[in-house]
Amino acid sequence: MSVLEIKDLHVSVETDQGTTQILRGVNLTINEGEIHAIMGPNGSGKSTLAYTIAGHPKYHVESGTIQLDGEDVLAMTVDARARAGLFLAMQYPVEIPGVSVTNFLRTAKTAIDGTAPPIRTWIKDVRESMTRLRMDKSFAERNVNEGFSGGEKKRNEILQLELLKPKFAVLDETDSGLDVDALKIVSEGVNRAKENTGLGILLITHYTRILRYIKPDFVHVFVNGRIAEQGGPELADRLEDEGYDRYLAESNVN
């Protein structure tokens, strides 16, 4: 069984004002098949955690470790992490002009698997996933994320999640900017991917809304760069009622 293990992770970022400490000792273990929701107010470091796992060069790991089945993730390049089984569904997926979705998906699949996917089953897989995500056929010929609406970009991320079949996926505010219909479609996609591959999920969100459709096994409250409290799904309900004020007040005292 696969395990993603984050230990005492400290991360800083360079800004115009100098070095800013963002993550201050994150400890988190995710097993295959588990869904962990990370919830927290804006600026608490949720996205920094997501991008650090994926290996964005902007974030500097000061100390701590990230291991995937005992392998040192921090020593891997961005693409090696993806090939090892990590996936990040981005909050703001970037446009790649002139690169069609079809070409991009095939190139990524080939990179992840080490061999090109057999053409007939691959085309069928892509088409079926797109249909289930209510993506029009014309998407395949469009350039990656170019001119996509917010909802279309998110669906395109989940399409990749379904096709690339990672061991662990980090979903960074996948719910943001989605209307309720799109939210349901995207959530169904995530649940389907989990059913099919049994992947572990780190679901990063500001609101509890998406948790109505994707049921977390664990909820972690993220405040000021570390996990302030953790519990089961009931913790999300409490946050829904009380908000983050209680944690913020505490962290200010510190």
Next chain:
Amino acid sequence: MSAASARTQASTKPAPSPALPTAEQHGIKEHSDGRFGYVPVQTRSARFKSVNAADFAAVTGREAVWKYSPVARFTDLTAGELDGSTYEYTVTDAPGVTVDWVGRDDARIGTAGLPEERASANAWTTFERALAITVTGEDEKEITLSRANLGSAPRAAHTIIEARPFSHATVILQNNGDARLSENVEIILGDSANLTVITVQEWNADAVQLASHFATIGRDARLKHIVVSLGGSIVRVNPAVHLAGPGSDTELLGLYFADAGQHLEQQVYVDHIAPHTRSRVTYKGALQGAGARTVWIGDVLIGPGASGTDSYEQNRNLVLSEGTRADSVPNLEIETGDILGAGHASATGRFDDEQLFYLQSRGITEDEARRLVVRGFLSEVVQKIGSRPLEDRLHAAIEAELAVTEVR
């Protein structure tokens, strides 16, 4: 910058107030070439034109049309004697398209435009016969005219591409081999004609080509003009398109990939004369290797009679290594207040790190991600060519350019 306003200032400039600081006070001195306070003729359509090389002063490299070019490396073309004889070419067949050598007295010669610089005039003075491509017939068709044996002695050429009213065709001008060439290409579109002209430069590494394309477009006619420059030492292709007929339309596309030491230049001029005319200009280039140099100048003139026009021009350059230089100069002159739109954009930059991160986060290696981004960047133009075999071949040619040196 509005050249029109600069010209107005020159003619109506009031005497400076004694209260204002003087130029001398700020240490501003006359340039060594004189001309302090001299405002040159700037409206694009008012440039001096002549078919006689002798009417132009010797090229110094300070002229507006030459200031970005390595003029010392082709004095044979601007000042020397050129071979104006006919040359060898091959052409594919298509119904309704004829290709013939015609005399200097052909009525079409000089109807699309006239030389505005010395190399162009030199070629015009010298050419013995013009190669005329005449397109008739409403059915869509494609021909490829190839030149591959122009040799390395300086020569002149004159080409006419005439699309008769209502005709529809794609004409590909394919250039390979050696060349030291100065040439003029006249493109004439009759009313409602639909013509695509694609000029592909895949010359040998030492080749020098200075080309001026002149186009005039009739009522409701449409010209798609595409410049693809990949091979050659110095390649200058300057298209000037006159939207002369009401409702005429042009799309000008360019694609260039400059390697170490290569100079690839294009001076694009769109002249909106008639009302309800439309133009779109998109040139994209990549630069890689020490001394790779590209120049793009985009002049758009919307004349006083060109009401209801819609124009947009853009140039994008992707810099792939140190030691390269891309010049990008968009100019827009508007002489009527009644237009639908006029815009320009220019950007020259390195790789977008966020694009690379996105691709890498999907398991794609850094090198492959860079190749995908460059290919994607340039294929925006390739995708618009509309000739599938040529598109495929250009994708492969770009691939080969990328493979030559490691992309860094």
